[in-house]
Amino acid sequence: MTVAAPTNVCIIIAAKNATDTITRAIASALAEPEAAEVIVIDDGSTDDTARTARAADDGSGRLNVVRFEENRGPAAARNHAIAISQSPLLAVLDADDFFLPGRLRQMLSEDGWDFIADNIAFIDASQAETADGRISRFTASPRLLDLVGFVEGNISRRGVRRGEIGFLKPLMRRSFLENHRLRYNEDLRLGEDYDLYARALAKGARYKIIHSCGYAAVVRGNSLSGSHRTADLRRLYEADQAILTESPLSSDAASAIRRHERHIRDRYELRHFLDLKNQTGYMSAIGYGLTNPGALPAIVGGILADKTERFRPRQSSAPVALGGSGAIRYLLEAPVAEPRE
Incomplete structure (x- = not known):
């Protein structure tokens, strides 16, 4: 007899002008058996993001699309999703990106954490549709990340492509956020993830990292994360x-x-x-x-x-842009066990 996977995760997608990518993001979230809720916040889009998101509904009753009439920023969008959700675990998915099958199952097999993140594959936008079969398998190699290691991992250096630990997309326990009254800082339009995780670590959060890869980050030249005021x-x-x-x-x-x-x-x-x-x-x-x-x-x-x-030569494996080579780069370096079949 097959035991159904527990559905206890809310996947939060803050989206602005994401008509071209939101369907793929939602489909990857709904494909996770552990997802009890998928909440999309259309953050003041001027395109058909909200309508496209609603059209991606799989009929399971798990998708909730909310539209902000004016842009309020990703921190406000995610805070609103947290406020209207019920699940004890929270995951963030950017509207450009997508989960690889089995991501939540792999993370939930670990214990002893308040936040847990896995590896990220950076994929050129032109290669995204065929990326799943080319993602390498890494051993989990779990380790705890402390505040010093996290902060140091977010200090970029000249001549090195972006590879900040703050890019990681952890699964978060709602109970820890509630107990410490933590939410995203809505004054921030840059580094809102870094700030939340740093404040959580400062309050004693157990932040576990595993090296297996379940998150695909699509690299585009016009990505909002690549520009700031x-x-x-x-x-x-x-x-x-x-x-x-x-x-x-x-x-x-x-x-x-x-x-x-x-x-x-x-x-x-x-x-x-x-x-x-x-x-x-x-x-x-x-x-x-x-x-x-x-x-x-x-x-x-x-x-x-x-x-x-x-x-000066660039050195890091996590690039701002990959070009058209089709190469896949990873945020966390780890020994490759074997390619996906």
């Missing part, structure tokens, strides 16, 4: 400052948060300088630098690094 950087480093003042931290954890805060603040200072140059001219930008000497190392260093970047 200068003000978004300022809000993100201010969020780090809030963690430092609101949570009791070990000296190592506090030092890691300060390094991340400085990393983001340096990016902000350079972007703000360039904004001033483009909007009001060089003299205004130079005046800002002279009256804010603490920003000068970031500005000068950033400009020099930009000028010499083409001479």
Whole structure:
């Protein structure tokens, strides 16, 4: 006799102008037997995202599509989905991306966690439809991630393609979020995932990582995650400052948060300088630098690094863009056992 899989996970999809990809995302979520709810929040789209999402319903009664008339950002969309959902476990799926079959089953076979994330395969958009059969099998190799390791894994470096641990899409226990009054910070339009997970780790969350791959992230040149405003950087480093003042931290954890805060603040200072140059001219930008000497190392260093970047090879396995080669890259490095059959 076959025992039915427990349906105890709510899969949250925040979507904006995702008509071309939302059907695939929803289908992959509904295909997971453990999914009790799939909640799509159309975050003020100007296309047919909501209608396309409703058309993807499989008749099981698990799909709920909610439309925001105005764009409120992914943090607000996800918070609303959490508020209207009932399931004890929460998963986030970006509208561009999709789950690989059996993802939730693999993660739920592990115990001892409040958050659990698996590997991510970065797939060129042109190769997404045929990617499932080419995803490598990795051994789970579970390990716990602490706050220092998480924060350090989100500090990118010049000459290295993006590979931040914050890209991971963990399954989260609602009980931990409720007990610690945690929700996404709706002031953030950049790094809202990083901020939530960092605050959870600061409050003692057990964050487990397994290396098996169940999440496919589709890489597109016009992805919203690849662009941000200068003000978004300022809000993100201010969020780090809030963690430092609101949570009791070990000296190592506090030092890691300060390094991340400085990393983001340096990016902000350079972007703000360039904004001033483009909007009001060089003299205004130079005046800002002279009256804010603490920003000068970031500005000068950033400009020099930009000028010499083409001479430095890129090194990470998690790219911003893959080109048309059809290669699949992985966020977490792990030994490959065998290709999928």
